[in-house]
Amino acid sequence: MSNACAHHDHHHALAADTKSQRLAEAETLCAQAGERMTSSRLRTYELILEASGPIKAYDVIDRFHPQGAAKPPTVYRALSFLEQMGLIHRIESLNAFVACDTRDHPHAAGFLLCDCCGQSVEFAIPNVADIEVSATNSHFQIKHITLEARGLCGACRGHA
Amino acid sequence: MSNACAHHDHHHALAADTKSQRLAEAETLCAQAGERMTSSRLRTYELILEASGPIKAYDVIDRFHPQGAAKPPTVYRALSFLEQMGLIHRIESLNAFVACDTRDHPHAAGFLLCDCCGQSVEFAIPNVADIEVSATNSHFQIKHITLEARGLCGACRGHA
DNA sequence: GCGCGTTTGTTATAATATTACACCTCGCGC
DNA sequence: GCGCGAGGTGTAATATTATAACAAACGCGC
Numbered sequence: 001m002s003n004a005c006a007h008h009d010h011h012h013a014l015a016a017d018t019k020s021q022r023l024a025e026a027e028t029l030c031a032q033a034g035e036r037m038t039s040s041r042l043r044t045y046e047l048i049l050e051a052s053g054p055i056k057a058y059d060v061i062d063r064f065h066p067q068g069a070a071k072p073p074t075v076y077r078a079l080s081f082l083e084q085m086g087l088i089h090r091i092e093s094l095n096a097f098v099a100c101d102t103r104d105h106p107h108a109a110g111f112l113l114c115d116c117c118g119q120s121v122e123f124a125i126p127n128v129a130d131i132e133v134s135a136t137n138s139h140f141q142i143k144h145i146t147l148e149a150r151g152l153c154g155a156c157r158g159h160a
Numbered sequence: 161m162s163n164a165c166a167h168h169d170h171h172h173a174l175a176a177d178t179k180s181q182r183l184a185e186a187e188t189l190c191a192q193a194g195e196r197m198t199s200s201r202l203r204t205y206e207l208i209l210e211a212s213g214p215i216k217a218y219d220v221i222d223r224f225h226p227q228g229a230a231k232p233p234t235v236y237r238a239l240s241f242l243e244q245m246g247l248i249h250r251i252e253s254l255n256a257f258v259a260c261d262t263r264d265h266p267h268a269a270g271f272l273l274c275d276c277c278g279q280s281v282e283f284a285i286p287n288v289a290d291i292e293v294s295a296t297n298s299h300f301q302i303k304h305i306t307l308e309a310r311g312l313c314g315a316c317r318g319h320a
Numbered sequence: 321g322c323g324c325g326t327t328t329g330t331t332a333t334a335a336t337a338t339t340a341c342a343c344c345t346c347g348c349g350c
Numbered sequence: 351g352c353g354c355g356a357g358g359t360g361t362a363a364t365a366t367t368a369t370a371a372c373a374a375a376c377g378c379g380c
Contacts (some may be wrong), residue, residue, distance in 0.1 A: 111300065112302070114300070121298055125292055126294055131270070140312070141311045143310050144310045147306070154298060
């Protein structure tokens with residue numbers, strides 16, 4: 001469960017009904033895309049939704065079955081699939097995964113990552129266009145942007 | 161040497177005199193900071209300067225000695241040091257390291273990373289202030305920003 | 321039911337990174 | 351000069367993260 005924050009006990013796991021709603025939405029999304037939301041994929045997505053922040057692949061692996069771990073390829077394959085479907089994001093600076101919390105900014109999500117409590121906040125990258133212009137000036141064609149800001153969240157800084 | 165680009169043979173390794181100038185600058189920088197630029201650190205930095213783009217830790221390890229690999233901790237320790245000194249950047253999405261190519265944007269460097277030839281281009285993140293405002297609105301205090309754009313560089317797209 | 325592309329299971333292993341601890345080295349106070 | 355302490359290095363072991371390769375099972379269109 002990542003590095004706990006000594007002074008606060010905030011954790012933002014999803015309520016059960018919200019979780020099943022998200023799972024249902026995911027099934028719909030896959031159906032529309034003509035992809036199969038199989039049981040490993042669903043289970044992986046469920047574990048990511050249940051996490052209170054970015055979760056490591058091996059934590060998913062360990063929790064996958066009630067009575068023991070999954071095999072790594074099972075989970076890594078599901079993670080790639082979910083990422084391609086836009087249901088989760090990989091957090092590069094943590095080697096971890098987090099559920100996408102909006103469908104609004106598909107290829108331009110940024111993250112604020114608290115180094116104390118491990119929470120993440122997804123936000124729309126401001127002025128993406130400026131970055132793209134800057135790239136285009138170098139004849140560079142951007143496929144995907146990763147923006148991760150590490151620091152301390154309000155709660156961990158004492159802003160109750 | 162990473163995934164070579166079939167249609168182009170561009171590689172931007174540093175000229176020897178530029179390299180020794182950069183090594184000398186690094187020694188000065190450390191001296192001013194009251195830090196020791198030891199031989200492992202210098203050798204690690206040299207190998208990163210010699211690379212034509214982001215280089216993996218284990219490639220540094222393999223090239224470290226003429227007659228055999230270094231031990232991982234030797235190189236990982238040097239990499240952390242160099243990163244703290246602002247001499248190199250870690251590229252999270254590649255698990256690789258690249259020499260910082262300017263002292264101008266210390267905590268706000270972005271990278272354009274070509275998926276074809278492996279080159280990287282460092283740029284100053286436009287509108288960093290907007291990102292910080294966006295964070296401050298959530299009472300989040302940013303310590304470090306990672307911005308990595310993956311895509312194709314001009315050369316690999318055919319813009320000779 | 322048959323064929324075919326996708327998904328999964330399984331084993332093994334590759335690639336990346338850190339811990340732990342002993343020793344060494346340098347600068348400083350005496 | 352000598353001893354002390356902080357920082358740096360060497361070394362072995364191991365932890366963590368991720369993928370390759372291939373066979374078996376599944377699901378869908380016919």
